[in-house]
Amino acid sequence: MPNSLIIVVIMVLAPIIIVYADEPSFTDEQYIYVGQKSNAMSTGEKLLILQSRKIVQDFKRRLGKTLKYSLKSAGPASAIKTCSEIAPKLATEFSEKFQIKIYRVSLKNRNLIQGKPDQWETIRLKDFDEHKTLLEKDAFLETSEITNESDRFYFRYMQALSVKPLCLTCHGEKNYIPVEVKQILRRIYPNDTATEYRIGDIRGAVSIKKLMH
Numbered sequence: 001m002p003n004s005l006i007i008v009v010i011m012v013l014a015p016i017i018i019v020y021a022d023e024p025s026f027t028d029e030q031y032i033y034v035g036q037k038s039n040a041m042s043t044g045e046k047l048l049i050l051q052s053r054k055i056v057q058d059f060k061r062r063l064g065k066t067l068k069y070s071l072k073s074a075g076p077a078s079a080i081k082t083c084s085e086i087a088p089k090l091a092t093e094f095s096e097k098f099q100i101k102i103y104r105v106s107l108k109n110r111n112l113i114q115g116k117p118d119q120w121e122t123i124r125l126k127d128f129d130e131h132k133t134l135l136e137k138d139a140f141l142e143t144s145e146i147t148n149e150s151d152r153f154y155f156r157y158m159q160a161l162s163v164k165p166l167c168l169t170c171h172g173e174k175n176y177i178p179v180e181v182k183q184i185l186r187r188i189y190p191n192d193t194a195t196e197y198r199i200g201d202i203r204g205a206v207s208i209k210k211l212m213h
């Protein structure tokens with residue numbers, strides 16, 4: 001091939017290669033997307049999903065660690081306090097750090113204010129519920145969308161939280177929850193509906209909302 005032809009081929013191919021190489025590697029078998037994934041999902045949205053996965057992972061790790069530690073060191077009754085104080089505090093810390101809103105929601109929420117899903121979250125939480133059998137060990141159900149609310153665009157992301165044995169102490173069937181835990185829950189959360197869960201159920205989700213500029 002003459003040198004000039006090689007140069008032309010390189011010039012044509014280089015931008016294409018750069019564009020494809022730039023695409024974030026977003027396919028990860030651990031993550032199962034629930035809902036309709038737009039074919040035209042932009043690179044920007046994919047990057048936001050990748051960032052959200054990291055934030056949620058970190059959020060869950062911090063919360064899980066604190067919860068496990070207080071369950072072990074102080075028992076389930078004291079761990080309720082950890083959950084009711086630490087979870088909202090951690091949500092505020094992460095929201096400020098990443099300039100987003102992050103919180104936990106559920107169709108059967110215990111925290112009547114922060115835990116209550118909005119319309120978008122309600123629909124997607126029901127979707128998660130319908131797909132809970134997809135939850136294999138170490139897999140995560142996720143969903144996202146760019147929404148338009150009163151002429152403002154938001155990136156929305158949710159990742160399901162599944163019920164593990166640890167959760168049953170405070171969210172399980174009533175006769176499984178220790179009496180002292182039940183008493184405290186009744187006192188702090190008189191309208192609590194977040195019980196009667198079984199292992200493998202979707203307990204709720206971590207939700208992220210980010211204003212797009």
Ligand code: HEC
Binds near residue numbers: 104163164169194205
């Ligand atoms: C020691 C008791 C305890 C354990 C164990 C526990 N939770 Fe909770 N959970 C709570 C309390 C208390 C709240 C309400 C926190 C608040 O006021 O924000 C809560 C709230 C939540 C919420 C927010 C939505 C809502 O209902 O308000 C989710 C989601 C949740 N828990 C998931 C889980 C999962 C998943 C596990 C297991 C990995 C778990 N919890 C284990 C006590 C517990």
